[in-house]
Amino acid sequence: xxxxxxxxxxxxxxxxxxxxxxxxxxxxxxxxxxxxxxxxxxxxxxxxxxxxxxxxxxxxxxxxxxxxxxxxxxxxxxxxxxxxxxxxxxxxxxxxxxxxxxxxxxxxxxxxxxxxxxxxxxxxxxxxxxxxxxxxxxxxxxxxxxxxxxxxxxxxxxxxxxxxxxxxxxxxxxxxxxxxxxxxxxxxxxxxxxxxxxxxxxxxxxxxxxxxxxxxxxxxxxxxxxxxxxxxxxxxxxxxxxxxxxxxxxxxxxxxxxxxxxxxxxxxxxxxxxxxxxxxxxxxxxxxxxxxxxxxxxxxxxxxxxxxxxxxxxxxxxxxxxxxxxxxxxxxxxxxxxxxxxxxxxxxxxxxxxxxxxxxxxxxxxxxxxxxxxxxxxxxxxxxxxxxxxxxxxx
Amino acid sequence: xxxxxxxxxxxxxxxxxxxxxxxxxxxxxxxxxxxxxxxxxxxxxxxxxxxxxxxxxxxxxxxxxxxxxxxxxxxxxxxxxxxxxxxxxxxxxxxxxxxxxxxxxxxxxxxxxxxxxxxxxxxxxxxxxxxxxxxxxxxxxxxxxxxxxxxxxxxxxxxxxxxxxxxxxxxxxxxxxxxxxxxxxxxxxxxxxxxxxxxxxxxxxxxxxxxxxxxxxxxxxxxxxxxxxxxxxxxxxxxxxxxxxxxxxxxxxxxxxxxxxxxxxxxxxxxxxxxxxxx
Numbered sequence: 001x002x003x004x005x006x007x008x009x010x011x012x013x014x015x016x017x018x019x020x021x022x023x024x025x026x027x028x029x030x031x032x033x034x035x036x037x038x039x040x041x042x043x044x045x046x047x048x049x050x051x052x053x054x055x056x057x058x059x060x061x062x063x064x065x066x067x068x069x070x071x072x073x074x075x076x077x078x079x080x081x082x083x084x085x086x087x088x089x090x091x092x093x094x095x096x097x098x099x100x101x102x103x104x105x106x107x108x109x110x111x112x113x114x115x116x117x118x119x120x121x122x123x124x125x126x127x128x129x130x131x132x133x134x135x136x137x138x139x140x141x142x143x144x145x146x147x148x149x150x151x152x153x154x155x156x157x158x159x160x161x162x163x164x165x166x167x168x169x170x171x172x173x174x175x176x177x178x179x180x181x182x183x184x185x186x187x188x189x190x191x192x193x194x195x196x197x198x199x200x201x202x203x204x205x206x207x208x209x210x211x212x213x214x215x216x217x218x219x220x221x222x223x224x225x226x227x228x229x230x231x232x233x234x235x236x237x238x239x240x241x242x243x244x245x246x247x248x249x250x251x252x253x254x255x256x257x258x259x260x261x262x263x264x265x266x267x268x269x270x271x272x273x274x275x276x277x278x279x280x281x282x283x284x285x286x287x288x289x290x291x292x293x294x295x296x297x298x299x300x301x302x303x304x305x306x307x308x309x310x311x312x313x314x315x316x317x318x319x320x321x322x323x324x325x326x327x328x329x330x331x332x333x334x335x336x337x338x339x340x341x342x343x344x345x346x347x348x349x350x351x352x353x354x355x356x357x358x359x360x361x362x363x364x365x366x367x368x369x370x371x372x373x374x375x376x377x378x379x380x381x382x383x384x385x386x387x388x389x390x391x392x393x394x395x
Numbered sequence: 396x397x398x399x400x401x402x403x404x405x406x407x408x409x410x411x412x413x414x415x416x417x418x419x420x421x422x423x424x425x426x427x428x429x430x431x432x433x434x435x436x437x438x439x440x441x442x443x444x445x446x447x448x449x450x451x452x453x454x455x456x457x458x459x460x461x462x463x464x465x466x467x468x469x470x471x472x473x474x475x476x477x478x479x480x481x482x483x484x485x486x487x488x489x490x491x492x493x494x495x496x497x498x499x500x501x502x503x504x505x506x507x508x509x510x511x512x513x514x515x516x517x518x519x520x521x522x523x524x525x526x527x528x529x530x531x532x533x534x535x536x537x538x539x540x541x542x543x544x545x546x547x548x549x550x551x552x553x554x555x556x557x558x559x560x561x562x563x564x565x566x567x568x569x570x571x572x573x574x575x576x577x578x579x580x581x582x583x584x585x586x587x588x589x590x591x592x593x594x595x596x597x598x599x600x601x602x603x604x605x606x607x608x609x610x611x612x613x614x615x616x617x618x619x620x621x622x623x624x625x626x627x628x629x630x631x632x633x634x635x636x637x638x639x640x641x642x643x644x645x646x647x648x649x650x651x652x653x654x655x656x657x658x659x660x661x662x663x664x665x666x667x668x669x670x671x672x673x674x
Contacts (some may be wrong), residue, residue: 134635141637159637215618217632253535253617254624256631260614269519270535385636393452393620 003028005037014316035165035312091319092125093327096146098133098220098306099259100280104343105150111339112330116323124323132257133220140166140311147315147324150308152220154178155375157309166313180305181331182345185366186221186228188296189265189274189281196272200298201232204273205246212271213251214261216383221258221304223383225275228302230382231367235300245392266293277304279344282360303366432650435643447644452620453629457648460626461656463537464605467544468552472598474545475552476590482553483560497553500546505610512543513615535617540625543611548601555597559590591667599660606653 003017005028015028015035027036097105109126117123129136129144133152140146141163151157154172161167172179190198196209204211214222226244233243253270255261258280265274266284273296276284281295308328315321330336334352341353350358372378382388436444447453482494500508515522516533523534533539563586571581609627617623626649633642 138634138637163637215632218635251619254619256613256618256628268513268517268534270517385633385638385641390452394450 003039005035005039090122090125091317091323092127093147093320093324094127094129094145095148095150095327096129096136096140096144097150098136098152099130099257100221100277100283101150101306102128102130103283104340104345107343108331108336108339111335112327115330115333115335116326121323124327126327132218134218135257140164145314146311147320148308148310148328150306152304152306153223153375154305154307154369155223155379156220157307158375160311164313166311167309168312171309172307174310175308175328176332177348178305179307179309181308181328181336182306182340182347184278184304184306184345185301185364186224186275186298186304187278187281187301188298189276189284189293190272190296192292192294194294194296198273198296201229201243201247201300202236202238204229204250205243209250209273210252210271211247211250211273211275212253212255212261212265213275214258215254215256216389218256219258219261221277221280222261222275223378224277224302224304226382226389227369227372227378228275228298228300228367231302231371232298232300241388241391244388248392278346278361282344297362297364300365300367303368305369429650432643432646435640436647439640439644443640444644444647447641448648452624453626453645453648455621456624456626456629457645457652459537459540459624460606460649461652463540463544463625464602464608467541467548467605468598468602470541470545471548471552471601472594475549475597475601476556476594478549479553479557479560483557497550500548500550505547505608506614508546509543509611509614512539512546512611516542516615534615535623537616537623539615539617540612540623543615544605544608547608547611548605551600551604552594552597555600556590556593559593563589588667588670592664595660595664595667599657602660603653603657606649 003026004014005026018027018029018034020026021036024038025036026039027034095105095109105128109128113123113126129139129146131139133156136144136149137151137156137160140149140160149157149160157167157171158169161169161171175181177183188198188204190196196203198204198209203209213225216222216226229244229247230240233240253261253264255264258277261274262276262280262284265271266288274281274284278295281293285293285295308331310321310324310328315324331340332349334349337347337349338352338354338357340347341350341357344360346361347353369375369378372382380387439447448457478497482490482497513534514520516526516539517523518527518532518534520534523532526533531538533542567585568581571585572578576584607627609625609631612625613628616625616628618628626645630642630645633639633645
């Protein structure tokens with residue numbers, strides 16, 4: 001007997017009944033994990049029941065907790081409630097991702113669907129949502145019904161897990177390589193011929209050099225930039241806080257997302273050097289002409305893992321779960337890994353990748369987030385309110 | 396008296412029904428969201444609210460937002476009056492086109508406006524290149540914020556002043572001239588006093604709109620803390636940190652200042668009405 005429960009305010013999960021808890025909640029077996037929450041309806045949830053539940057929650061003031069935002073979220077919930085119900089006939093999954101993956105996932109969705117159909121399955125409608133990773137994570141927390149999230153940092157997905165319980169805390173162990181099917185690193189994009197002679201991180205703190213990077217508060221990519229600069233200073237006997245502070249004083253425009261910074265540097269002609277994801281830098285070269293920009297690889301950078309995860313609490317049917325799990329696992333297949341390599345990501349399995357795609361990636365020393373103590377530590381210490389980044393601008 | 400609150404104050408029928416609908420809609424659309432914001436503020440408490448707002452970065456952002464809105468709205472006050480005057484008083488080829496174009500800032504998504512203005516004023520843009528030899532940079536400075544706010548605020552002044560100019564009798568100006576007044580005198584003593592209430596309304600609307608503007612400004616401002624970071628962006632940043640309390644605190648601070656400013660403008664309006672009579 002299947003039961004439907006409500007988890008974390010915004011989402012439902014289905015599974016077989018295990019036991020009743022003292023506080024009125026029940027525990028169910030949702031296939032891969034045990035989840036607990038308040039039962040929505042005794043048996044099958046009907047359209048009306050689900051909408052009524054959403055409406056009742058809105059009216060009883062349970063939503064007043066987060067004030068104005070939840071009013072918006074509640075409306076979103078009511079709308080998405082109807083949307084997912086309609087979609088149950090043919091399976092649909094919503095992939096909530098960050099900015100630079102647009103091109104990759106557009107092609108991957110086609111690749112996956114072809115493979116999925118070849119396995120004898122009905123085609124899956126994959127919807128994409130892109131934006132700054134932090135904003136995307138917040139949208140999921142506020143009720144965007146993501147089936148899978150493919151974000152810029154594990155911290156973003158950690159926050160979703162912590163705040164909503166939509167996925168278990170150990171989500172990162174569920175797929176190989178820390179759930180990161182592809183990785184990237186941070187490199188410099190400079191104007192053709194490198195007129196300022198920028199070779200390494202210490203050239204960025206020179207007087208008059210203009211550095212373009214997004215705001216680490218709003219952009220996941222910017223946090224990797226920040227940490228890579230920090231790592232360089234640490235390894236070269238410089239005071240990291242001072243070094244990074246000087247670097248940010250050379251930043252004339254602090255965009256809210258990685259794509260915004262790329263536009264500012266490439267289209268608006270502002271700045272001498274752009275701190276960019278390696279894949280964004282290659283993409284800029286490919287789409288805007290190799291004769292306009294050069295890539296400079298610094299002596300040390302950071303291994304930027306961009307993890308993916310299934311959002312268990314938002315799964316509405318077994319068919320959807322199967323499709324979504326396959327969607328993520330297939331990212332590790334040789335074809336998908338070759339595709340990621342072609343889209344300038346550093347993938348793990350290069351067996352089917354073209355030789356010229358592999359040859360693009362130079363060897364360089366990469367520090368990892370573990371060297372900083374992991375995202376939970378880094379997030380509060382470096383980028384939290386009043387943290388190291390805030391102190392740069394408080395002086 | 397108390398029983399009389401809902402009794403029809405006028406012999407016109409339908410007061411109860413229309414008042415009820417009006418209050419319901421107003422509550423859902425306006426009062427509820429603002430009430431939720433203030434309610435959150437009450438839960439936080441005034442002392443904590445003050446602590447969250449009282450930092451150099453937030454003060455810079457708030458001053459910047461209100462200063463830029465004030466400058467842009469003052470510019471719109473003058474330029475919008477001129478535009479409305481030309482549109483009403485002169486007949487020229489393409490007048491209808493200009494008239495329609497005034498509403499474009501209402502219709503255009505603000506992000507589109509911001510990106511278009513940035514492309515024009517960036518160092519490699521058409522205007523940016525023309526201004527560069529004079530050492531002027533518009534995009535990614537505070538001036539860029541002014542430009543964006545002028546763009547979005549202009550229709551408010553034009554559209555509130557235009558109908559009043561249409562109602563203005565040219566006879567009055569002619570009488571003033573035959574009585575020996577110079578043109579500037581007529582403008583100052585006859586035309587402007589009649590237009591003042593409408594001008595103030597337009598100014599207040601443009602100001603209110605500019606203070607909270609986010610979409611177009613973030614593209615053209617450099618978003619550098621303490622320099623070109625507007626208060627609405629700080630709210631978004633606080634939300635990114637899941638710090639809903641601090642976001643609400645900045646929101647409440649903006650609400651309070653805006654309310655005080657609108658109240659002051661209303662007071663001036665009442666005073667000017669009293670001085671020149673109701674027009």
